[in-house]
Amino acid sequence: MSQAKFDIPFQSAVSPEVLDADTRIHFRCYKGISCFNACCKQADVTLAPYDVIRLKRRLGMSSTDFLAKYTVPFQMDQDGTPGIKLRTDDTGTCLQLNGDEGCGVYEDRPTVCRYYPVALLALREKGSAEAREQFSLVKEPHCKGHLEAREIRIGDYRTEQGVEEYDELNREWYQLILKKKSAGPTVGRPPETSLQLFFMASYDMDRFRRFVLSDNFRSTYQLTDDFYLELERSDEELLRFSYRFLRQVLFGEHSVQEAADAWEKRVAERKEVWDARREFELKRRAAAEDEKYRHQPDAESTPDQNPGDRPCCD
Structure with a gap:
């Protein structure tokens, strides 16, 4: 078992040890355990992209409708990178909880729920271009699953909970988030x-x-x-x-090939738009100027002077 340390918030439920797939843990969750559904009644579930696909399919909804009805947005960093969490009721209970029966979308439950009480960590060492997937253990007072006798490797627990498909489809997204975070001010908001x-x-x-x-x-x-x-x-x-x-x-990576003249087309389209805006603004100003002089009192004009000769006083 790896004993590497990482920074965690004070009084966090996350263990400071970084674990690997061969680390053995004691855990079992099942209907009938005294804490059954307790985690669902204190839900704080951040969703990854593949979670949304599985849940919107399960509920027979478009992704747009699912996001509006069952999620709440939050900012993942100081640059405002958008994240989403599962919506709860006023007591903090997940809206997908089906009473005493447990999770109503269990077969399509999110990554965070599948991993619990293991937390997935994407760690990138300094100078490395690739992130390593490691793990930590979450121990919360309400969870009695840690007291169960069953011992299991984290790697086997991942297979049992079906997280490998989720990780495969979310992995590049985690790497995008990590790359943005590690780039810091070189990328900017x-x-x-x-x-x-x-x-x-x-x-x-x-x-x-x-x-x-x-x-x-x-x-x-x-x-x-x-x-x-x-x-x-x-x-x-x-x-x-x-x-x-x-x-x-x-x-700015060239990961999707653009058409040969795509850039030139965009420049031409933007030039047409700006030219149209400029022409409109010139006409608007000219009309406003004409309107201003049209309403000037006659006493301000002399017979040998016309409005076009007046100096502008804007």
């Missing part, structure tokens, strides 16, 4: 449009799909018709593509 794109491409897959399949997107990026068809059919493939797109948006 992303513009608001980038944050909006991050939210859409991370969580709102149905809206992101409409964005990717739009004529404007197709004319901008070089992707095959077969690839677009795959994005239309598969949430998982669309999610993988969203990570490529976010690397380009957030870090």
Whole structure:
């Protein structure tokens, strides 16, 4: 068992030891244990992208409707990077709790719920380009699962709880978050449009799909018709593509090939817009100037003077 330490908040339920897949823990949760559903009644569940896909499918909703009804937003860092948590009722109980029966979406429960009481850590050593996945243990007073006799390796517990599929589809997203955090001021606060794109491409897959399949997107990026068809059919493939797109948006990586003349087209389109705005503003100012002089009292004019000769007094 690894005994590396990391900083945690004072009185945190998270153990300061960094553990690995071979670490053995004592834990078992089952219907009938005295604390059954206690964690669901004190829910603080942050969602990752694949969690949203599984839950919106389970509930038969679009991602947009799921986000509006069952999640609340929060800022993951000082730059305003958007995150989401599962919504609870006024007592802090998860809205997916099905009374005494337990989780109402158990087969599609989020990553955090599957891992509990293990916490997944994405750690990157200084000078390394890749993050290592390690773990820590969460011990909360209400949880009696730690008192159970069963001993199990963390690696086996992950397999038992079905987190490997979730990790495979969320891994690149965790790396994006870590890269942004480690880059610090060299990246700076992303513009608001980038944050909006991050939210859409991370969580709102149905809206992101409409964005990717739009004529404007197709004319901008070089992707095959077969690839677009795959994005239309598969949430998982669309999610993988969203990570490529976010690397380009957030870090300027050329992860999605643009059409040869896409940049020139955007420049030309923007020039047309700015030229139109400039012409409109000039006309607006001229009209305002004419209106101002039209309402000047006659006493201010002399017979040998006309409004066009007057000096501007703005």
